[in-house]
Amino acid sequence: MLFGGEKVRIPAVAGAFYPGHPLQLKTAVERFLVRTMEPVRAVAVIVPHAGYIYSGATAGKTYASVELPKKLVILCPNHTGYGEPLSLMASGAWATPLGEVPIDGSLAEALLSAAPELVDDASAHRREHAVEVQLPFLQVMLGSFSFVPIALGIHDYPTLESLGHSMARVLSSSREPVAIVVSSDMNHYEDAGTNRAKDDVALDAVTQMAPKALHEAVLTRHITMCGFAPAVAALVAAKDLGADKSEVVDYTHSGIVTGDDNEVVSYAGVRIYKERA
Numbered sequence: 001m002l003f004g005g006e007k008v009r010i011p012a013v014a015g016a017f018y019p020g021h022p023l024q025l026k027t028a029v030e031r032f033l034v035r036t037m038e039p040v041r042a043v044a045v046i047v048p049h050a051g052y053i054y055s056g057a058t059a060g061k062t063y064a065s066v067e068l069p070k071k072l073v074i075l076c077p078n079h080t081g082y083g084e085p086l087s088l089m090a091s092g093a094w095a096t097p098l099g100e101v102p103i104d105g106s107l108a109e110a111l112l113s114a115a116p117e118l119v120d121d122a123s124a125h126r127r128e129h130a131v132e133v134q135l136p137f138l139q140v141m142l143g144s145f146s147f148v149p150i151a152l153g154i155h156d157y158p159t160l161e162s163l164g165h166s167m168a169r170v171l172s173s174s175r176e177p178v179a180i181v182v183s184s185d186m187n188h189y190e191d192a193g194t195n196r197a198k199d200d201v202a203l204d205a206v207t208q209m210a211p212k213a214l215h216e217a218v219l220t221r222h223i224t225m226c227g228f229a230p231a232v233a234a235l236v237a238a239k240d241l242g243a244d245k246s247e248v249v250d251y252t253h254s255g256i257v258t259g260d261d262n263e264v265v266s267y268a269g270v271r272i273y274k275e276r277a
């Protein structure tokens with residue numbers, strides 16, 4: 001059972017993907033938040049979601065390179081297969097060892113109204129780790145904030161494009177600024193050189209702000225970027241919202257930690273923003 005009283009989602013991977021003790025977690029996140037680029041006000045970011053030992057440094061550098069508002073839409077892939085193909089959790093809160101983060105109910109309702117593809121379905125989020133691992137970074141960075149989690153288990157381009165346009169309409173009409181966080185790792189379980197070659201193709205499409213090209217590259221070149229569908233939808237939305245710049249903040253892979261480059265998972269951090277006023 002991963003929901004507590006009053007629909008609070010309790011952590012599914014605390015103590016496994018990241019430290020379960022509050023002080024240890026806060027200290028780890030603070031050490032990862034290393035600024036390597038001058039911060040910009042982000043429209044969207046793409047950040048990895050593996051165990052912090054593998055991808056925490058990349059996530060931290062990415063978050064440290066942006067300014068984020070106090071309202072967020074966090075998109076992730078559906079690793080577990082539970083729930084509806086496009087599952088939004090519309091109410092309640094998520095707990096981490098650092099405390100509870102409320103779901104933004106009004107933003108959730110606006111998204112459900114604007115995007116008929118979305119379904120209010122908490123079951124997809126019970127054991128899905130990809131949103132959860134982002135929350136401690138955001139708690140340390142932002143203090144209090146609210147968010148809407150959306151898990152995508154569909155790869156159909158017209159649906160993802162429609163979702164992106166719908167998100168942009170909602171975010172552009174919000175009285176308060178809202179940014180998009182995409183939780184995704186890059187290519188999985190090939191040697192580091194193959195991973196890098198495949199990831200370069202995907203990241204080229206991302207930095208070119210080309211959602212259709214990203215979609216085609218992942219499917220035709222068999223790139224196992226688990227969160228490419230959320231990234232596609234986010235790129236569509238970001239372009240609608242006026243973003244014109246996308247750049248890679250950091251790139252790494254699990255072999256750097258394990259010492260084995262023969263079968264790795266790779267991780268990238270990307271920031272997307274308005275370069276021209």
